Amino acid sequence: MSDLNTQEIFKAMAGIMSEVDYIAKDQKNQQQGFMYRGVDDIYNSLHRLFAKYGVFMAPEVLDKTREERTTAKGGVLAFTCLRMKYTFYAPDGSNVSCIVEGEGMDSGDKSSNKAMAVAHKYALLQVFMIPTNEIKDQDAEIHEIKSNVSKIIEAADAYAMGNKSVIFDFMEYWGPLDTEQKIKLNGSFPKGAASKYKAALKDMESAFFGTCSDIVDGIRDAMERDDTSSAQELVTGLGAYNKHVIWNMMEPKQQEYMKKLNGKGSA
Secondary structure, eight states: OOOGGGOHHHHHHHHHHHHOOOOOOOEEOTTTOOEEOOHHHHHHHHHHHHHHHTOEEEEEEEEEEEEEEEOTTSOEEEEEEEEEEEEEEOTTSOEEEEEEEEEEEESSSOHHHHHHHHHHHHHHHHHTTOOOOOOOOHHHHHHHHHHHHHHHHHHHHHHHTTOTTHHHHHHHHHTTOOHHHHHHHHTTSOTTTHHHHHHHHHHHHHHHHHHHHHHHHHHHHHHHHTOHHHHHHHHTTOOHHHHHHHHHHSOHHHHHHHHHHHTSSOO
16 A cells, blocks of 8 residues: 555545635525525535546445335335445545435435435535534524424424324424534433434434325325315415425426415425
């Protein structure tokens, strides 16, 4: 093995890191109202620098788990988790790798695609430490985490007591959080109860997506009957995130139907 100082990949990676600018969360999700930076933001920022330093990367799927769940109305919802290895190569053949995980959910055949996109996005963000240009007050962040953990515990306890409707209010808060925020919250549960609440989170997420899939099936049935009141009733009272998830599960013809009913671009 050649000396590390002579391998081009390390110099190239450091060069890319020195030149990449921050990527602000300047895109707004119109349905949920939160700010984000998408995978295309990352590609647009890094593509020129990869070409300049002669670096390319190759993906490899190390492990895949896929679970299909049948909804009450017979629909299928696919959950896919991928363990991905990304290897960065320099012109001299030297390389470095990282391993990340990505999760994706879809009612069609796109759950793996979504999981790969998430894994790739966070691999690039973490390897090159791309900042958002946001300055956070640490004291305020600690207070926020404690407050949010309390919300999760309250929702999980209510769900365990049989209040299934709590999943919609819970997901309205939990769904828009990014991976980093969810990891912080998962690590902040009270000692001795962490496993309980992590399992409750998984159960509530699963129930939520299954229920959303049932709502999509109901909209499809209402559309076939041209029962506009039933279609609108299925989404009445739901929050922006809930509607966003349902919207993304619908087929294009269902989306077009709901647009005409509401006179706007979402359910």
